[in-house]
Amino acid sequence: MFRKLLTLKEAQTVLYQNFSPKPVDIEQVPLLNAYGRICAEDIKASMDVPPFHRSTVDGYVVRAEDTFGAEEDKPISLQVVGKAQVGQLTTIKVAPGTTVEIATGAPLPKGGDAVVMFENTIRKNSTLKIYRAVAKGENVMKAGSDIRHGDVLLQKGQTIIPPLIGALAATGATEIAVFKHPKVAVISTGGEVQEPGKPLSPGKIYDINAYTLTAAVSECDCEPVYFGIVPDDFEDLKKTLRKALAGADAVVTSGGVSVGPKDLMPKVLNSLGKSGVIVCGIAVKPGNPTTIAVVDGKPVFALPGHPTSALLIFHILAKPVLFAMAGRIKEPEYMRVEAIAGERIFSARGRRTFVTVNLVQDKSGKARAFPVATGQSGAITTLAKADGFIEIDEQTQFVDAGEKVTVCLF
Secondary structure, eight states, X not given: OOOSOBOHHHHHHHHHHHOOOOOOOEEEEEGGXXXXXXXXXXXXXXXXXXXXXXXXXXXXXXXXXXXXXXXXXBOEEEEEEEEEOTTOOOOOBOOTTEEEEEOTTOBOOBTOOEEEEXXXXXXXXXXXXXXXXXXXXXXXXXXXXXXXXXXXXXOTTOBOOHHHHHHHHHTTOOEEEEEOOOEEEEEEEOTTEEOTTSOOOTTOEEOOHHHHHHHHHHHTTOEEEEEEEEOSOHHHHHHHHHHHHHHOSEEEEESOOSSSTTOOHHHHHHTTSSEEEEEEOBSEESOTTOEEEEETTEEEEEEXXXXXXXXXXXXXXXXXXXXXXXXXXXXOOOOEEEEEESSOEEOOTTSEEEEEEEEEEOTTSOEEEEEOSSOOTTOTHHHHXXXXXXXXXXXXXXXXXXXXXXXXXX
């Protein structure tokens, strides 16, 4: 039997009192493989970008003051003394009354402080006529204008996305320190569960939880390690859990946590080491029999066998812990939208109730939330068909049609 059922808040408090999630390790990865990883330290720019003043157009480098007064009917003439190429520093200088031809991206020669576009010039041999004046700095990207030496490019805990990889590459970086992916063991239990890919035996069901939970673990920046299906046998469960705990940083199981004679998971977890089971039953629906243990400093989330219950409770309880172990500073937040209950929605009074809903826009443009028709925790389509869920507290018996609700989107 369960101990005294804890409220969801009490269960979360007990969990964090017994386990403080933190990153498991740091590793260096090539910048080419860094996409999606979590930065493990603040990273500062080691140089200015660009490292020199460069032209942003094809044209001619000038001293801006030499172009003052240039107009379409009154051009100013300058002497062309050379050409600045892309990828090369030039020793040519722009002296008063002279100009240097330049390509887009090429370093500015010394003495020049602006670039006149080709379109505003006419050249004959080494004489250039300029028909439009330019201001100092016009058509020039100054050294350090994109990135300055010492700028913080990435912060610890930040997810590395393509523009950030580009910023690091611009400073010459080839690798980056990231938080190592925690390994999370995934175990399915039950004599009725069978691996997909084989003919379904009478009385059996294909294993849903291993696949949904493995995907959910991956979504948390963790590395799932599947340990297969374990029958409802004390010694088999104990052996598999020991192996999982030895090779992983956390464990997620499904099934075996209710009150039936074959629901052995709490007893097995208590036999493995300290602290053992810390939560055994939560006043929520779905997910009432959820069990949480800490074994030799590693968390074990023993989730119900029903697919909807398992996945929903994983998102509410396990996901924030795994995110923190993966190095994410902020806990995951659901995107929330305001809606109106499309019909009366009942709760399990005395238990915090999570009701999966579909959102439908009415004629006035307002979003209305309707409970997903299947509504059973054993049906995976309860989540597959849902846009999100609403949360009803322990003291509320029902939400009436027309009441405002907050929908947490999946």
